[in-house]
Amino acid sequence: MSVNIGLYISASILCISCIIYRYLRRYRKTVERRVLSLLLWNVTATAVLDLVKNVTASLDPVQWSTFNYIDTFLFFLLHSMLPPLFTYYILLLNGVAKNKTLKYRVCFFTPFIITEAFVLLTPLFDIIYYYDENGVYHRGNGVYVAYISAVLYMFIAVGTVIKTGKILRNRYMKGYELYFTVVVAGMVIQAIWPNIKVEAFTDIVGLLGIMLTVDCNEGLIDEYTGLPNKASFEINAGLYLLHKYKCSMISMRFQNLKTFKNIFIAGHGDRVGMKLFSEIQSVTEGCEIYKYDEKTLVILVFEGLDKDRIAKDIEGIVEKTITLGEFNINLRTIISVASIPEDVDSIEGIERMAEYEPQSINKQVTILEGDSLDYIKREDIVEEAVYRAIVDKSFEVYYQPIWEKESGKIISCEALCRLNDSKLGFVPPSEFIPISEKNGNIIAIGDIVFEKVCRDIVELDFEGIGIECVEVNLSLYQLLARKLTERYKEFLNKYGIPTRMINLEITETAASFESADFGKTLEELMEMGFSLSLDDYGTAYSNIENVLTVNYKNIKIDSKILWDSDSNVNFRNLLGSTIASFRKMGNNIIQEGVETKEQLDFVTEAGANLIQGYYFSKPLRRDEFVKFVKKFNNV
Numbered sequence: 177m178s179v180n181i182g183l184y185i186s187a188s189i190l191c192i193s194c195i196i197y198r199y200l201r202r203y204r205k206t207v208e209r210r211v212l213s214l215l216l217w218n219v220t221a222t223a224v225l226d227l228v229k230n231v232t233a234s235l236d237p238v239q240w241s242t243f244n245y246i247d248t249f250l251f252f253l254l255h256s257m258l259p260p261l262f263t264y265y266i267l268l269l270n271g272v273a274k275n276k277t278l279k280y281r282v283c284f285f286t287p288f289i290i291t292e293a294f295v296l297l298t299p300l301f302d303i304i305y306y307y308d309e310n311g312v313y314h315r316g317n318g319v320y321v322a323y324i325s326a327v328l329y330m331f332i333a334v335g336t337v338i339k340t341g342k343i344l345r346n347r348y349m350k351g352y353e354l355y356f357t358v359v360v361a362g363m364v365i366q367a368i369w370p371n372i373k374v375e376a377f378t379d380i381v382g383l384l385g386i387m388l389t390v391d392c393n394e395g396l397i398d399e400y401t402g403l404p405n406k407a408s409f410e411i412n413a414g415l416y417l418l419h420k421y422k423c424s425m426i427s428m429r430f431q432n433l434k435t436f437k438n439i440f441i442a443g444h445g446d447r448v449g450m451k452l453f454s455e456i457q458s459v460t461e462g463c464e465i466y467k468y469d470e471k472t473l474v475i476l477v478f479e480g481l482d483k484d485r486i487a488k489d490i491e492g493i494v495e496k497t498i499t500l501g502e503f504n505i506n507l508r509t510i511i512s513v514a515s516i517p518e519d520v521d522s523i524e525g526i527e528r529m530a531e532y533e534p535q536s537i538n539k540q541v542t543i544l545e546g547d548s549l550d551y552i553k554r555e556d557i558v559e560e561a562v563y564r565a566i567v568d569k570s571f572e573v574y575y576q577p578i579w580e581k582e583s584g585k586i587i588s589c590e591a592l593c594r595l596n597d598s599k600l601g602f603v604p605p606s607e608f609i610p611i612s613e614k615n616g617n618i619i620a621i622g623d624i625v626f627e628k629v630c631r632d633i634v635e636l637d638f639e640g641i642g643i644e645c646v647e648v649n650l651s652l653y654q655l656l657a658r659k660l661t662e663r664y665k666e667f668l669n670k671y672g673i674p675t676r677m678i679n680l681e682i683t684e685t686a687a688s689f690e691s692a693d694f695g696k697t698l699e700e701l702m703e704m705g706f707s708l709s710l711d712d713y714g715t716a717y718s719n720i721e722n723v724l725t726v727n728y729k730n731i732k733i734d735s736k737i738l739w740d741s742d743s744n745v746n747f748r749n750l751l752g753s754t755i756a757s758f759r760k761m762g763n764n765i766i767q768e769g770v771e772t773k774e775q776l777d778f779v780t781e782a783g784a785n786l787i788q789g790y791y792f793s794k795p796l797r798r799d800e801f802v803k804f805v806k807k808f809n810n811v
């Protein structure tokens with residue numbers, strides 16, 4: 177008996193502590209939170225009622241029998257609420273209870289209503305319990321209805337926990353299932369052994385666990401705006417997709433918001449964001465609004481709300497000039513409006529849509545909907561094509577000749593990967609390489625290209641036709657993957673190729689990436705004897721420190737600077753002096769994208785000693801390349 181009283185006292189203290197803690201935290205109110213509060217109050221009340229009854233029953237049962245009768249009555253009245261409330265809380269977390277009709281709610285609560293009716297009728301018909309003349313408590317047959325109702329609710333909860341486990345079992349909600357199990361275990365124990373009064377205690381331990389893992393929303397809220405963040409969005413969107421809810425998604429990407437934040441003194445820039453968020457919140461009542469990232473808001477609009485009206489209102493808001501002090505701010509915004517699941521049906525697609533920024537837009541507000549959302553699915557289709565090409569190793573390697581000014585001959589070439597898919601036709605590398613970098617397929621592609629290059633160097637006798645080395649592109653992601661050097665060694669050995677025949681091209685963005693693994697791999701490659709070329713110089717940060725510290729054999733200057741030089745004298749001067757400086761430092765300059773005689777003359781006069789571009793040739797199939805080089809080099 178004293179153990180039971182101890183359990184009740186502990187449970188009551190824990191409950192009250194939880195309630196005070198949550199009050200002090202002043203959480204944002206949500207339906208889930210309200211239900212959890214009800215649960216906490218309910219467990220507190222039932223634990224106290226049980227505690228009092230246990231104490232009085234141990235004194236003089238006959239004298240206290242009326243008091244105990246009322247206490248038990250209140251206890252049942254409240255206790256029967258626990259299973260439905262707890263299950264409802266789980267359904268809210270799981271997204272199952274989202275946007276359900278009144279009919280659903282009535283059905284859901286029917287077993288509870290029946291149980292409550294039985295409790296209310298108990299004083300008349302002894303349905304749930306009764307006290308005998310000695311003041312001893314007895315269960316009535318009707319109590320089994322309450323048990324069946326509780327079991328039913330638990331089954332519903334367990335079912336949804338299993339269904340959504342994969343989504344909710346993520347790093348933000350670890351432990352959620354454990355605490356759920358604690359609650360269920362307590363109920364089961366007390367139902368089987370009614371004398372072990374453990375339920376109130378396990379209830380509150382479970383609720384405390386849920387409070388600390390789920391309810392606290394750790395990592396799920398944007399500190400500044402108080403809005404749910406990307407992680408929260410991904411959990412909820414994942415659940416809604418799983419439950420096949422129909423809804424719409426409106427995403428807003430403020431392309432230049434960050435620029436404004438950066439130029440303003442602290443606080444000012446953030447006010448631009450806050451002003452916007454509050455205006456947008458005012459036209460999106462009933463929707464779920466998330467702060468996806470620093471420049472993106474995402475809104476989920478559920479059935480019954482007018483998404484077109486909401487999109488129009490948002491457009492009206494972002495179109496307006498925001499005045500802040502002496503600044504007039506016009507945000508460049510991309511608004512995407514999609515129906516789920518018609519336009520987008522996966523979490524990856526949703527992310528793609530939120531993060532999409534079409535190139536070269538010059539309007540202040542761009543609306544993307546309908547056909548302009550095709551790119552979302554395109555990425556999946558391309559991904560499948562890449563996968564097919566990896567499986568049948570059907571990527572082709574084309575070679576683009578590189579001409580040397582001094583000898584007037586083609587002395588090297590760049591290996592460029594080509595994907596010609598049976599369904600999609602030709603897919604350009606500018607499309608499939610970034611996609612493959614995102615999902616890791618680039619590693620397999622890189623290996624296929626490297627092996628094919630090794631094979632071609634031997635099979636087509638590149639050295640014999642005057643090709644001294646082949647430039648092979650190496651992505652940052654390949655460099656970060658383990659065992660790159662081992663695999664390269666294997667391919668080189670298989671075909672008996674010396675490393676001097678291959679120059680590895682890395683881009684500026686990759687070269688300035690700081691990672692210990694990456695630096696180590698780069699060193700290992702250089703120790704193996706590979707030379708490095710810096711690709712696309714001038715497109716990214718143009719980090720001169722990087723150029724000076726790594727010993728690049730070739731600097732490849734990006735085509736864009738050359739093309740801009742045609743019309744802009746500043747670019748022309750910059751290009752000329754860049755080439756001259758690098759040449760002075762002893763680097764070779766490969767100028768990419770040379771298409772005309774004028775361009776050729778300009779860059780060679782500035783000092784570029786190697787030229788790659790359509791002026792000499794486009795990238796060619798391996799047999800055509802050999803034919804071309806033989807003819808050009810007079811072999």
Ligand code: C2E
Pocket residue numbers: 576591592593594604605606609622625649650651681711712735768769770771788789790791795
């Ligand atoms: P990149 O490495 O800078 O390759 C040069 C790109 O410029 C090639 O495009 C080439 O066809 C194009 N190009 C060369 N000269 C001219 C010209 O005179 N005019 C024009 N308009 N274009 C010219 P491509 O083959 O479409 O490749 C695009 C990018 O895809 C490459 O840029 C490279 O970053 C990537 N890529 C291609 N193959 C591979 C590969 O095997 N592995 C990796 N990691 N990336 C690759």
Ligand code: MG
Pocket residue numbers: 590649681711
């Ligand atoms: Mg390249």
Ligand code: MG
Pocket residue numbers: 711712732734768
């Ligand atoms: Mg390049």
